[in-house]
Amino acid sequence: MRRNAWIFLAVPLALFLVFMLLPMVIAAVISFTDYAIVGDTEWVGLENYTRIFQDSFFWISLRNTAWYTLLYVPLGLVIALGSAILLNRSHRAVRLFRTLFYIPVVSSTVATATIWYWLLNPQKGLLNVALGWIGIDGPAWLYDSQWAMPAIVLMSVWAGFGANMIIFLGGLQGVPGDLYEAARLDGANAWQQFRYVTLPSLSRTTFLVSTLLIIGAFQVFDQAYVLTKGGPGNSTVTMVYYIYNKGFGALEMGYASALSFVLFVIILIFSLANARLSNPRSDAADRRRARRHDRKAVSAR
Template identity: 60%
Template sequence: MKSRVATKQNFIGKLFVAPPVILFLVFTLFPMIMAIALSFTDYDIINMPRFVGLKNFQKIVGDEFFWISLKNTCYYTVLYVPSGLFLSLGAALFLNSEKRMVGLFRTLFYLPVLSSSVATATLWFWILNPQLGLLNGILGVFHIEGPAWLYDSKLAMIAIVMMSLWAGFGGNMMIFLSGLKGIPQIYYEAAKVEGAGRWQMFKLITMPSLTKTTFLVSTMLIIGTFQVFDQAFVLTKGGPGNATITLVYYIYNNGFKNLNMGYASSISLILFLIILVMTLLNQKINKADI
């Protein structure tokens, strides 16, 4: 009787697990395998793939636009990841209480996360408009001449970072809030008895307790920055002067504009390896166990 019940439970469990496993195999694992295979071919979608060995990777070494897109992506990462961590953790610390209106602010901060990246980018396209934009309008109130954010090669990436921070920090804030809620209050009470101040409690209790949470958030931020596409596509189209063309944008141009799927797949493989290395480095820096 017990064996029948156990068999039935196992069968039901497998039924529940089957849909996500099938989706993972069809839409994640299979495309990954296909991308790796195509990276060694010359494939234009129309004709059959032609094996070319390592020629695509040799081409990458001398591809000026690949290095420009990699530099832009790294620049975006350097700007966005520390800012995203600081902003989301700061908001979580500020809202980690049961005071009135805290729930409202949590909701307001999280709302941009629910919007699509394309809709958010379209909104910010008008906010950053040099003549009619809200941001330059606010600067004008203080008699500051607002710049042409999206049309200046030095400011365009900074504008994209500002939009990304506004759109994404709410989700990371909620993760940090969950981590803060998991820290036993008895630690802080004991620290207060010992005469510790707020900074000491933050340094010796809060941050060590948030190691795994920080690793999770920072890893998600790093992966997200190296996959940035929608913002640059909607706001700047990679301009001005290739100042905001990113790796994924360059992959898109090669694969879907130039129909050079083999070369696009080879860049995708390089991007995967970069993200893997960055994740391992981040794990070592945060000293977190996966």
């Protein structure tokens, strides 16, 4: 039996070693060199890493990525959860809307970005035309350094919220209906049921979705590359976009590898911080529920 399990694990394990672990080891070695694809390669030690903290463009890309994350993660959470609550019904038409909302997830990022490029056109774009109907003069979006990043966030949320919506739907369908019935009997309205029943029951689901959003936010690349090429005025140069420019534009593979590992550490820190902030709440709630259950069992005896 154990042999059969290892046979089934052999293929995914081999793929992980060849396409994940081995490239990470090679990149780690390259990060300590001045490897540039062409020419000789020399061992430079920690020079690439010390250079990062003196690189002004690195701090610009980090600031832009942090701004993107600050906008993208809360908005992505709210829209995914809200759409999941609206579609958490057994009506036949709901299945159609679930499919429609999920289609952007499986669509090409380039195709999605092309659609949004026309939607965000400052003169004839649908978004500015709709704003004009209510008397608002829409901004230049992708051509304005103040609005370019929010425009990319809008496109990213629209393109990716379907996957997180499905995760929230799974969490919502796992909430016992008895909890809502008990809340209604106690006189709780819709908002109170959402606050005291839905949100606590979705604590682990919210933690998962928020972690995925944070990781995806720090890895954003396609949207900035297709829509703005990092402009205007470097306002949308993200960390991955900067790594791409250094690696494949300037052929500084050693420096790009060092940047990649710094990004890995940043993502790890934020993921652990999110876990630290989320898990104690859910654990404490679980402990309180367990104590209430124990008290009810004792009183029943």
